Amino acid sequence: MKFAIETNSLSKFYGEVRAVDSVSLRVKPGEIYGFLGLNGAGKTTTIRALLGMIRPSEGNVRVLDQAVGPNGGGPWTRVGHLVESPSAYPELTVRENLEIARRLHGISDPAVTSRVIERLAIAPYADRKAGTLSTGNLQRLSLARALLHEPELLILDEPANGLDPAGVVEIRELLASLAHEKGVTVFMSSHILTEVDRLATRIGIIHMGRLIEELDTDALEKLRSKRLEIQARDPESAQACLQSAGYQSALNGGTIWIEAAHAIEHPDDIAKIMVNAGMPPTRLAVEQQNLEDHFLQLTGGTK
């Protein structure tokens, strides 16, 4: 199997609105693919198309080497999913909700339900009606349902929604261990960019229905690289001074950027050079560009 998920020019139109516009995705087995976008960018529509819940206007979808049909056809015994907000039958207990999922997945071993309850740490709520659960525990129940049948592929829409900080870390570690130890492919959308940044091995950014960028591991690593940012009263002269001292730099909006490792590790040396040249820095800081900055820059959001 070359790709766990493959879409070719996937489009979904609602009248004049192009919710998803010609998106071609390739997710390799074992990858953790972060799918980012602003509200209304087309993330959930794409996820619904991957799960056969909506019929593409154009293009096609293949999941685990099988075509996803508009009639519910697909490799669903091997796929776990969580779409949008968590949901459950409120009058049924947590265990009963999972029992329904177990049977509908055709799993005959009833112990599976207890195992997933333990795994998602919802044992104290197992016999409580789902309608009384907090949002965080409802999210855990939905994740338990997605993991119940030990799928090869997880398609998760905002998996960290509603979880407390400890829960976010717990789910991150769970997903990472599934990917690294069991080779599970994870396709996840999230608004929590720091989570995606920490977890994903590849990232796709969707904006106004179009996949505008994909970042692989190297690009992500580069994005996370540090730089020394320097400001001075006369930035051009300061840059020339640093250049003559052997530091390659770039000038960006009045701020000098140096990516040389020595400068990042010894900013005091840089300060000394500038002071000796009679142009002391007004600001000197080691900064790390992150996914959030990059995402906002691409999508035109503000920070």
Add this chain to the structure above:
Amino acid sequence: MNGFLPALWSETLKMRRSRVPLFTAIGFSFMPLAGGLFMVILKDPQAAQAMGLISAKAQLMVGVADWPAYFNFLAQAVAAGGLIIFSIVTTWVFGREFSDHTVKELLALPTSREAIVTAKFIVIGVWTMAATLLIFGLSLVVGNLVVLPGWSTELLSSTFTGVLGCAFLTLGLIPFVALLASMGRGYMPPFGWMILTMVLAQFSVILGWGDWFPWAVPGMFSGAAGPRAEVLGVHSYIILALSFLSGLGATYYWWRSADQTR
């Protein structure tokens, strides 16, 4: 049809845990109880007035308190109330998946969507027919408590056929309620549909076209518009069967093909 038995198990569990069966049973139970009350009043209006059961201004229908009158009331009550209660059950079984946003958990599964829809229809059918039998049994208890004259096994047999037949024919109308609950993604559209069809059924009977209008057929079968052999023809049952099949087909098609965005 993959996964029919698990789907049936799931739908049965949902129905068992819900309060809808209890509420519909209570609603249905009012029919024989109300019939029994009318019989008590008809038996002795003065005593009923003295007991405060009716006010001095009560416009009592003319009639006698006996088993034929009581069963006639029951049959007509099932014809009118049956559609309401059957529609409520159907609306809940289908519409709740959209109101509770649980429909998305039923779509990408090895259990086919057809199996889930079939299981839903079966649960609705079993529950509504069981509720009909419940009220028929209750009506026998109430009739005996009121001590009505005019009992015969022929009457029992024909009323049983009438009530069960009326309920069975009403079941033929529920696929469109299921379709509206699915297409409308909730409770309001099927309720609107139910009211519309009830009003149209009344009009069709008044205009003399009731035997051609599927939603009027169960009521006419109950004897509300005269003896069923005189008011209904084979064409009435065929039209009802066709509307059942088209509603069923449309519901399956919708679940199989429509975009699911809830």
